[in-house]
Amino acid sequence: MPSMASVLEDPSLERHFKGHKGAVICTDFNPNRKQLASGSVDKTLMIWNLAPKARAFRYVGHQDLITGVQFSPSGHLVATSSKDRTVRLWTPTMKGESTVFKAHTATVRSVAFSHDGQRLVTASDDKSVKVWSVHRQCFLYSLNQHTNWVRCARFSPDSHLIASCGDDRTVRLWDTSTKHCINCFTDPAESATFVGFNSSGTCIASSGADSSLKIWDLRTNKLIQHYQVHSAGINSFSFHPSNNYLISGSSDSTVKILDLVEGRLIYTLHGHKGAVITVAFSRAGDLFASGGADGQVLMWRTNFDKKSYQDVLQQHSRRSTPDPAPHLTDIHPRTPHLHRQQRSAIQISPAVADTQSIDPHVIELGRSVHSATLLSGRTHLTPTQAADNGRPSNGLPARHGASSGVGGWMGDESTTSRAGAAVWTGESGGGRGRREEEEEEEEERGQTHPLEVLSGHPSSLDCTLRHIVKQLDILTQLYFQNDGSA
The missing domain is CATH 2.130.10.10 (YVTN repeat-like/Quinoprotein amine dehydrogenase)
Known part of the structure; x- marks a missing residue:
């Protein structure tokens, strides 16, 4: 041996x-x-x-x-x-x-x-x-x-x-x-x-x-x-x-x-x-x-x-x-x-x-500070906290066609990236506001195992309960509709 x-x-x-x-x-x-x-x-x-x-x-x-x-x-x-x-x-x-x-x-x-x-x-x-x-x-x-x-x-x-x-x-x-x-x-x-x-x-x-x-x-x-x-x-x-x-x-x-x-x-x-x-x-x-x-x-x-x-x-x-x-x-x-x-x-x-290692305590962080977008071949740093009504703080629309002649690169149509709860593109026709996106993200987080979440958003439990109530309302309406048709 x-x-x-x-x-x-x-x-x-x-x-x-x-x-x-x-x-x-x-x-x-x-x-x-x-x-x-x-x-x-x-x-x-x-x-x-x-x-x-x-x-x-x-x-x-x-x-x-x-x-x-x-x-x-x-x-x-x-x-x-x-x-x-x-x-x-x-x-x-x-x-x-x-x-x-x-x-x-x-x-x-x-x-x-x-x-x-x-x-x-x-x-x-x-x-x-x-x-x-x-x-x-x-x-x-x-x-x-x-x-x-x-x-x-x-x-x-x-x-x-x-x-x-x-x-x-x-x-x-x-x-x-x-x-x-x-x-x-x-x-x-x-x-x-x-x-x-x-x-x-x-x-x-x-x-x-x-x-x-x-x-x-x-x-x-x-x-x-x-x-x-x-x-x-x-x-x-x-x-x-x-x-x-x-x-x-x-x-x-x-x-x-x-x-x-x-x-x-x-x-x-x-x-x-x-x-x-x-x-x-x-x-x-x-x-x-x-x-x-x-x-x-x-x-x-x-x-x-x-x-x-x-x-x-x-x-x-x-x-x-x-x-x-x-x-x-x-x-x-x-x-x-x-x-x-x-x-x-x-x-x-x-x-x-x-192994003797213990699963570590996990802290979840989901805050993005800046979104960098390419406009006319240049980069603009847009503070995400300043995004309001779909327009970043520099006054430019959130969706803007961009291209750059450097190296034959062509910019993508959407220049502002979706970045979780921190970046809101304000896309037209979506019918969704910042608050709703935040709630959806919190609902998604609520499905994970308990974590210490560092965020300024409503608690996961609160959003999850609201989501459950909303689903119950829908089920109740469907029940009465079906009952009435019978």
Whole structure:
């Protein structure tokens, strides 16, 4: 049997977080090492404070599922992308302030900061990649050579390049200074779902719906490693800061850990029930998170980067269980190797329900401070509290056709985004007032488990009772109508 010391070199489940009411789509660690963010099908952003017994924050505002989340390099902002076609910038504090701006004309699939935190890059089903100014909150330029949905876009560590991938089965590399596509890696097999740079910016990896993961060396523009270790599509992956390891999450319900130096699979983690949709290393690499269809966020301690895996494997030889050996196609390997049959990966199946972490107390925050809209190619910040009778404080109508000649980008018809209770577009013909929208939102909140809700709106119970009375009135009228017809 392996010694206790060797067991401590395995990845270990540190905590699990429950609070989402739907699948967890995206996760990211705050660089300050104190918070973990997650976005979900339930339309909410959760900020989990990593200190013991700390409260968690639930941020309400997006009108559809959240597809991407990332902390700024300073940790003072969180960006989210959504199927509601908007991007939000949140302050991950008790104030729960956020800025909303219309980002694309279709679902926004991903959002990411540049290394200096000055820019955002977004990818969308409208087939475009867009770059935005964070502080001015304005659109800068668009990259438009993809011919199908764009699933993911990321800045290189030096912010000079952008990598993007999508359903047109290409991975594209863009020069941010010239705005030109400087390389295109085509994969005829399947659409690419996720793309990312390693920490040195020398390599990019992409994963696909066909369960493969490929790594290209940007110095030679050659495919250097090809892994086929999952039995279903790969939804997300993350490079360790050392560039020696990579974690991947798949619809086969597992997290896999790859040793990129030796070019092999070393661990298979079985903590989730259902598809693993997101994985992310912390900035220091000592922790990583995974989230999935089971609505859970699991936080793991890395451990395996402490020591040579060959030494760990020798100590674990009796504990290893059969697992198909990884299929490797090393076109340009870092070190020669003979593709010999290798020992299987170590299987780890943590008892998630037995962890000692306690579900944190959740505080719900749903207040948006500004809505950023693009008018005639410029960005206007509209305080949501000043919106009155469907007209923002700058006197412009809430609905206004807008376009920008920059990069061929065309603005969407509606320039003011619906932002929960905080932004009211005042759409004509709707017959709905601000008060009614607020009541509907409170009714929706009333269906969740009890939370401490920080909001100036009427209580959830009050609105729920009013809703019940209204329904009873309708049923009573229907009863007498039916009785009279009989």
